[in-house]
Amino acid sequence: MSTTSTAAEGDLEGRIRDYLAGKLGAGSSLALRDVQRIAVGWSHETWLFDATWTDGAGTHTEGYCLRRDPGNALLRELSDLGVQYKVLLGLAGTDVPAPRAYFFEDDPAILGAPFLVMEKVPGVCPSPWGRQGRQFYAEAAARGVLPLSFTDALIALHTCDWRSAGLDFLGVPGAGNDFCRREVATWKSLIEQAEFDVDPILTDTIGWLEANAPATDARPWALVHGAYRTGNVLVHNDRVSAILDWETPVIGDPLYDVAYVLSELNREGTELLSNLVDRDTFISRYEAGTGIEIDLSVCDYYHVLYAMRSAAFWMSASGLFSTGRNPDLRLARTAWSVPVVLNQAARRLGY
Amino acid sequence: MLSEDELLGRMAQILRRDIGPSVEDGFAKTQAFMAGVILEKLSGQLRHAAVHDRDDRADAARLGTELGGALGPDDGEALRAAVATVARAVEDPDVAVGPALNELVRQLYAERDRLGGERFTALLQRTRRTLRARLDRQLEYSA
Structure with a gap:
């Protein structure tokens, strides 16, 4: 995992330490170690660190992950750290592998912007777009354990009782094609905010998506991650230790996630889904694990929707640069x- | 003297081959490489710009003429206006081809019910041929 120097964040590091010391009742004994700012990803800023402190019960060491909303990140219009915090809190009592959420602060006075503190889960998260990442997943695919774990984590996600977990605050779609129409409207709004000439x-x-939205309410609604792929899951000992990047979760059709796994968007130079899983293995294991039959015609609709989402994503990204809100040249590209x-x-x- | 696209291409090469690898800081290194990639894309776009613009306009004008012949006074005024704009793409340099085609597609969908399924499909398919050709040109430097 690539990281950047934290020298420029020295003041921030002190403020994080003071904040955590107050929340943990650790006073001046709390120290941060191995502070790393994660350079990959274009959404919220992310730091990993260990905190050590001493109290009446002895000396403690815990790993933390802090995500901060810089206000100019990708998907800022669709993603809210407060929502992520509530989703992670809800998932704590389920079988879904996800980091435990500890604190959320909306007050920018504390760290300069809203932030979320959660568990630092052991594992690595190689980007599937780079050579090293592709090699990592190819080797894992050959060993055979991670592909099954990747599928099982999605099964756990789609079979979790989201109502009991209190996640219906995300909004429950209406009957018929309401879920699809909602998603199209959501991403269409991102395009409209990008301040770009829209390509015909x-x-x-x-227009096609709006005119052809299929009814998807024959399947039970599920908690949908919205971007389930390698690169958005943490891997430890050949297993998914946590699903990450809860930026676009919705209650809706589980096939929305399935289509993303099946999508050609998420594999480069390999037939393996998400650079990891054999298609037939994934489909049979997923169907057996969830009891959900994969309707490929609905997935075809979602493939078009994901292409539209990708265009919205890239337009939003380049818009951040061109309007001067974010100077990162990766966005301009x-x-x-x-x-x-x-x-x-x-x-x-x-x- | 180097042409503009050659100059940008040369700068891209230097950024990627010489400057990027010598930058220590990870973030700055990424930015240097990305600057090289962007200049390379710009170079390609600039190199093709005149030919692509000419072809875009010629294709759009043909589309506008054909669709204009397929529409009548009973069809929506906004749709007919969008088609007329596209048809002027060669003669009028102020016509921006992308926005004009976009408005045409928007009006086709807006008029879908009035056009009826068969006519809508025929007009859209013809429009898509022009869009396909325009996209193929863009992919020459984007992909």
């Missing part, structure tokens, strides 16, 4: 990714 192929794609995902949408629409 994207307009065609949105994404303007040239839009035609690439529009090509996928066009092919799906038959042209």
